Amino acid sequence: MTEQNQNSLNEEYDAKMTRKYEGKIKNGKLEIGDMFSEDPEVTNLRFLEKINIQTLELYIRSDMCVQLRSSTLKELTVFNYRGEDEEKQQRLNLNVDDSELENLEYLNLQQNSLKNDQLYNLAKFKKLHTLDISQNKVDLTHIHSIISLTKLYMLGCGLRNVDQISSLINLEDLDISSNSDIDLSPLYQLKSLTKLTMRNCGLTNIDQITQLINLEVLNVADNQRLTINSIGSLVNLKELNICQNRCLDITPLKDLVGLITLNVNNCGLTQLSALKSLINLQTLDLTFNYYVNISKLQYLKNLKYLKMQYCNLVDINITVLQYLKNLTHLNLNNCNLVSIYVLKPLVNLEVLRISDNNIVYLDANLGKMVNLKELSVQQNLVSDFSSIEKHPNYNNIHKNDRITDFNINENGKRCFDISDQKQASEEELFNANKFRKIECPNIQLKQIQTQHKSLKTALKNFKQNINATISNTWQSQIQFTANVVRIFQQLNQVGFE
Missing domain, CATH: 3.80.10.10 (Ribonuclease Inhibitor)
Structure with a gap:
């Protein structure tokens, strides 16, 4: 093939890919995932130089060597290039000179199996303020001179020392999690640092950062x-x-x-x-x-926000909560509670989670919590929900505009808990449609069979009114040929939306 023919093919390719990917730009952002795997037409990224973008996100899972000329991305301010498979050795080559990529502010290169010698050009990104180089076997050799940095993330990089970090005088946010046995003494020179993350670093004390x-x-x-x-x-x-x-x-x-x-x-x-x-x-x-x-x-x-799930809180122990009247979010899941009467004064609650306890009765004052938007009481022993029916926004449940999540899994007959072979009446079937969303994941419907004409009607209305969905796993066929006892002996799962 002659050079002229090759150039013609290149131009045709660039024009085609430019048209294709220009349509994917939203607010100056182009997110194209693993384009080499998902789009077989992509052979190189040369066409990007024809597209005006400020944010480019590449999530690479192939073994393609990605080469980007800086002239391609003059207007780029955010570049998110993330790999997912270390074994495939993703490689990134940024050809940079002093005049190019001058607008780049955010660069994410995490998990790309990069090494120090591939980062030698980073210092030329004069406006770079955020760098995520996590999960690459690199150190600060080519990073310490990027004095514009305000945020640096180097999780799991195998760091052993951070001696060179003192030159990053503008650094405000540093994450060096999952790097063990680091000498932290150089950090004291980072006078601008306001946020520091060191999860899973084998620390025994924090003496070196108290300055x-x-x-x-x-x-x-x-x-x-x-x-x-x-x-x-x-x-x-x-x-x-x-x-x-x-x-x-x-x-x-x-x-x-x-x-x-x-x-x-x-x-x-x-x-x-x-x-x-x-x-x-x-x-x-x-x-x-x-x-x-x-x-x-x-x-x-x-x-305002209190989480205490999996704490052994007997009822008398939680009386202290009545003094926390500014609480808006309270999580008491799995706390061995029997009742929640002490929550009466918490009128500002918006989210209350009391699942997986031994609660038998919902205090009537629960219905007076006018700010409540989310209530979760699944896997308790509650069978009477009359206190909820008195809630001023109870009628709005089906509209989903105030109480947005009402979850009563495994609470007596109303949600058809058959763990103790309880039976449900026709009246309960009709009443069940009061709720727009009821989650009952531990009940599985294999068959519904009945010869009882009125019950057949009840079940039919029940299914229609709350759009009951039957698990596809069972590929259930509703056949009305048995009695009500057998119905609820065969129920294993019903979902409602």
């Missing part, structure tokens, strides 16, 4: 032997995540009076005395602290 007095967000979760004795020095902390650190002594937290968000999920806590002084706290996660005593929560008057 970062401007830190507002600190995440040191999943460091099993962590102690936080010196954390009181971080006086500007507003958000702290120390979850998944078993047997953690939280006494030093008493000095962090400015904290707004605290996650101590699965820390083996039994006492919360240290939290008494955290009067500004608005979000607290106590999940999986099975033996925790929550009596000190009464001092946290500003709490």
Whole structure:
């Protein structure tokens, strides 16, 4: 093939692909996934130089070597190039000179099996403020000179030291999670740092970062032997995540009076005395602290979001919750509760989750929580939902505009729990259509059979009124040839939408 013919074919290819992908641009953003696998017509990315885009997202799963000339992407400000398969050794080659890619601000190269020698041109991206180079075997060799960076993410890069990081004087957000045995002492020079994430780094203490007095967000979760004795020095902390650190002594937290968000999920806590002084706290996660005593929560008057699932909270233990009148979101799933009468004063609740408990009766005051938008009570022992029927927005449930999620799985006859071979009457079948959305995932319908004419009508109306959907797994055929007892002995799953 002559050079002229080849050029003609190239031009034809570029024109065709340009027309094809210009139509996929939305608000200056082109997201094309793994184009080499999904679009067999793509052989190279040369056609991108014909398209005016500001954001380019490539999710690469092939072994194609991607070459992008900087002249192709002069207007680009966001480049998201993410691989998913290390074994296929994705390769990225950015040919950059001083005059090109001058507008690039965000670059995501995570999980592309890159090495240091492939990053030598990064320093030429003069406006780059966000770099995600996670899950590549690289260090700071070609990164430390990008002084424009404000956000740097290097998760799972096999870092052993961060000596060169001190030159990144504008860095505000740093994530070096899943890098073990790092010497953190150079971090103290990052005076602009406000957010630091070091999950799963094998940390035993945080002494080396206590000079970062401007830190507002600190995440040191999943460091099993962590102690936080010196954390009181971080006086500007507003958000702290120390979850998944078993047997953690939280006494030093008493000095962090400015904290707004605290996650101590699965820390083996039994006492919360240290939290008494955290009067500004608005979000607290106590999940999986099975033996925790929550009596000190009464001092946290500003709490809005409280998660305590999988805590062993007997009814008398949760009386303290009545003092938290600013709560809008409360999660008490799997807490061995029998009743929730103490929640009566919590009139600001918008989301209440009390699933997987031993609750028998829903207090009538639940119907007076006029702000409630989501209620989840599945897998309890409730059979009477009259308190919900008194809710001022009860009639709006079917409209889905106030209470958006009503979930009563496995609660007595109303949701057809046959674990104890309960039977349901015709009246209950008719009444069931009061709810627009009822989730009953543990009931599976193989067959519905009846010879009873009125029950046949009831079932028919029941199915029509709430658009009952029968699991495709069973490929059920409704045959009305048996009695009501057999119906509910054969019910294994019914879903409603």
